[in-house]
Amino acid sequence: MAEALFVPDGELFVPTDRARGPWDEHALHGGPVAALVARAAEHAVAAGAAGAAGAGPSLVLVRLTVELLRPVPTAPLKVSTTVVRPGRKVRQLAVSVHAGDVEVTRALALFMRTQPVDLPASTEPDAPPPGPDDGRPMVDEGWWEGFHNTGVEMRFVKGYFSDAGPATVWIRLAQPVVTGEEPSGAVRAAAAADFGNGVSSVLPFQGFLFINPDLTMVLDRTPVGQWICLDAVTHVTGGGIGMAESALYDSEGRMGRALQTLVVDRR
16 A cells, blocks of 8 residues: 555645556546545545534535546646535535646535434435456556556456446555545545546547546445446437446445546547
8 A cells, every 4th residue: 555646745746657547648547636636625624624613513525526627737736625615514615726837627525414314215225236356357458557557456347448338347446545545435436436438438449539528426425445336338429529427336335426528539
C-alpha cells in the first residue's frame, strides 16, 4: 500500500503514473479525479462537523456531479471546497480542482443525514451479480501504465474490456487514492464509476473517441467493502453524442447509479 494515485505536497496533490488515463498519457483518468474530489468533500464535511457545537446527525455523500472542464494534466493539483448549501439534514459543497491557475474540474457534492427508518422488506436492495471470485481478470494489452491497468484490479463476470457491448465488472482500487489513507466507500465508488463508458463500449477504441466530459454518481447508501461492481451499458447516436449508464453494486447489493454523457467522434 506504499503506492498511491496522488502524493500530497503541501496544499497540492501530485498524481502518479497510476492515475493516468487511456486516451492521453499526459492526462489523468476521470476515476482518480472523481475520487480526489469525493475525498475532499468528505474531509470538508468531517472538518465542519468537528468544529460545530454539539454533535448533529451523520452526513454521508449521496450525489457527486463532476464536470471535467478540460483534460486534467499529469501535474500537481490544488483542490478547494466551498459550502454552497449549509444544513443539518442536507448539505451541498462545491469542489474545484486547479492545475496551476487553470480550473480543470468543477464538482457539486450533496450530503444527507442518515438515521434509522423502519421500512417494509420489499425495499431491500437488488442482490449483487456473481462476485469477483467468479470473474475474468483483465489482462494488460500493452497500454502505458495508467489507472486502467495498474491503478485498479478488474474482474469481469459479463462482457470484457475489449468486447463491444454491455459489461458487468467488479473493480477494486489497487492502492490508496492519497498516500497513507484508507479510501472510504464513497471514494471507492467514485473511482470505479468513471469506467462505465470504457468497459461497455460499443465502438472500437482504435477508431473512435467516446470521452465523457462529466460524471454523475448517486448513492442511496454508503458502499461497503473494497470491491465495487458496475453493470454498464453504452448508447451512442450518429449525431456524435452518447451516454453510458451503470448500476452500482457492492457485496450487499445494489447501492447506486452512475451516468456519463459522451462526446463521440472518429480518431
